[in-house]
Amino acid sequence: MIALTIAQIAHAVAGEVHLARADTLETAVSGAVDTDSRLIEAGGIFVAKPGADTDGHRFVDAAVANGAAVAIVEHVVETAPEAAVTQIVVPSAVAALADLARAVVTRVKAAEELRVVAITGSNGKTTTKNLLARILEGEGETVAPKASFNNEVGAPLTMLRVTEDTRFLVSELGASAPGEIARLAGLIDPDVAVVLMVGMAHAGGFGGIEATFQAKSELVRALRARGVAILNADDARVAAMAPLAAEREASVRWFGRGPAATDVRADDVVVTASGTSFVVTADGVSLALRLKVLGEHHVMNALAAVAAATALGVSLADAVARLETVEIAERWRMQPLGSDRIRIINDAYNASPDSMAAALRTLAQITGPGERTVAVLGAMSELGEYAEEEHDRIGLLAVRLGIQRIVVIGPDARRMFLEAVAQGSWDNEAVFFATADEAFVYLQSELRDGDRVLVKSSNSAGLRFLGDRLGESFS
Template sequence: MIALSLAEIAAVLKGELRLFGDHTGDSVVDGVVDTDSRQMGPGAIFVAKPGATTDGHAFVAQAAAQGAVLAIVERPVDAPISQIVVPDAVGALADLAREVVARVRALGRLQIVGITGSNGKTTTKNMLARILESDGETVAPINSYNNEVGAPVTMLRVTADTRFLVSEFGASAPGRIAHLAGLVEPDLSIVLMVGMAHAGGFGGIEETAKAKAELIAATRPGGTSILNIDDPRVAAMRPAAEGRGITVIGFGQAPSADVRAKDVEVSASGTRCVVEVDGEPAHPLALQVLGAHHVSNALAAIAAARALGVPTATAIERLQTLEVAERWRMQPMGNDDVRIINDAYNASPDSMAAALRTLAQITGPDERTVAVLGAMTELGEDAGEEHDRIGLLAVRLNIQRIVVVGPEARRLYISAIGEGSWDSEAVHLPDQDAAYEYLKNELRTGDRVLVKSSNSVGLRHLGDRLGELFS
């Protein structure tokens, strides 16, 4: 974080400053800002976030012992550290992020990118960060820091030397993206897709589309929006963007896309395509990341990088060095005999279907496809139907072993059985331990194994165990 005095921070937060030791209002703080006491170091600021199961106020003393010099609290705590008392610690975190980013932006170097979409945010963020980091200090979220805590924490990592801030915005409710993106007003926004992920929390996919469009409304007038024109709900955001004086760049495989892909090929070693940009020769792209669905993410990153001044060929060259999109996202594990693809950080109907298609595409004629599948959460009243659809798709893709884990995913298993997967081709197991015991005896040389579920189901840990077993 840029250096601010304790008095300046208190003024920004409209909080009560309680000094400790030899601190004065002029004492300067410039360390990390976080709600996790384990992340504290010398000069850090600890935000005591109340929680449903743990209360950050109980860790203020621990944060001080780790080197923190300021705590933002909702009530005074008996601990050896200066404190600013505010009504809402999470709200104060957002206020501080807004102020810090505004001060850095005023220096004239910082360009801000905002990314949203039902799927692909983290992969696109990592791709774009890989491209931009060679041109200047780039701040991007760790993992999927895209909520009301993670997004401001990422923003607060900017310094006077930061050239690019890449923010990822998730939406758990209407108005959330508007709030988070409104903290920084991105110069460039990227909308990847509108899908069924979290649709249960919005009341349907059309309401999800409205939530994603909040990023367009938060983009600075005169800025740029990168839109997936292969998705009709995203393409429909163009008039709203252009109405605000925002330049729209479309990406996709449609001929009308400004940055488009053709001749997509997927293999066990990666994903290839040809990238075309009007007025330029065709550019071959060889991604190390698995899956045809990542071509769309790559196009978004390339289009954004071009808008930020990076030539297409340079962006592609840098993008090809990215080995893994993110841990637990199409992450290859295991060995050449038994290859594990751990893609269980998140799951929606769209990403589940894409992962299954990738599994089918990368498996050779003498190899066997094995899909280890758990529940997709946050789908609301559509959950049953969407699990049915994935069960049908797995059978129609000729996935040879379908291993369904957990009671919440049983309907997927029933659907697969109903579609004709029988004679042990599909099995239902109660939990991860049962699945591990089954798979360690079932898997054999030549198997290509996909592990996929929503984060809360936790199959990513099963994927790790299988990866270690066959390493």
């Protein structure tokens, strides 16, 4: 974080200061900010956030032991004498985290040449963020989220890593309810807004696909005046956000694979087990690109990254060269494991109907003659009233794609198994297990040379750990 005095921090978060030791209001603090006491380092700021399972106020002593210089708390914490620390008391630690992030980004944007990109969409946010960060790192210091730090806590923590030397801030903005993207985007006044797609992810929380559209469009509404909107020309709902960009006097860059993608487009797409090759055209210049990240659906994420990067002045040649160095999108996202004998694709960090369908299509595309497709599937979360219908659709799709073994795990995913059986996956082509441990025992004896195995579920189903176990077992 940039250096701020205790007085400046307190002003930013509207907090009441309780000084400790030799601190004064003019004492400068420049360490990293975190809500996890275990990650605090010397000079850092610990935000004591109450949580569902525990309360950060219990760990102020531990944060101080790790070097915390300031604690932002919701009430004064009595510490051991050796753990005395300046405390700033606020009504809400989470709100204070956001307020501090806004203050830091605003200061850096005012004083330095910092460009801010915000990315949202029902699927592809983390991959696009990583691809864009790889491109921009070649231009100057770039701050981007770790893993999927995209909520009311993770997004501000990323923003607070900005320093005077940071040239680019890439923010990934997720949401499970209306208004969340608007609040997060409002902290950073984005120069570039990227909207990838509007799909069924989190539809249960939003209340349907149209409400999801409204929520995702909050990012375009939050774009700074005369900024740039990067919009998916192939998604009718995303394309319908163009008038919102016009209200901000923002320019629009269209990306996609269809004729409406007038700025950045992909042609001649070829999908293999080692990646995807295509020709990318940006502003009339065409270059071949070989993306090592598995899955045809990641072509759109790469196009979005190219569209944003070129809007920021990066040449297409540099963007392509840097994208070709990316090995995987992120751990547990289309991550190749196992061996050439039995290939495991662990894509079980997140799942929605769109990403589940894309992963299954990829499995079918990359499996060659003499090889067998095996789909290990768990539940898709946050679908609300749409859960049964969407799980049925995935079971049907797996059968229609000719997936030869369908392994469904967990009671919340059982509808996929029942639908697969109803559609003709008989004679143990589709099997169901209540737990991942039971499925692991089955798969250890069932998998054979030439199998290509997809492990896919929402994070809450926990199948990413099953994917890791299978990868290690068959390495």
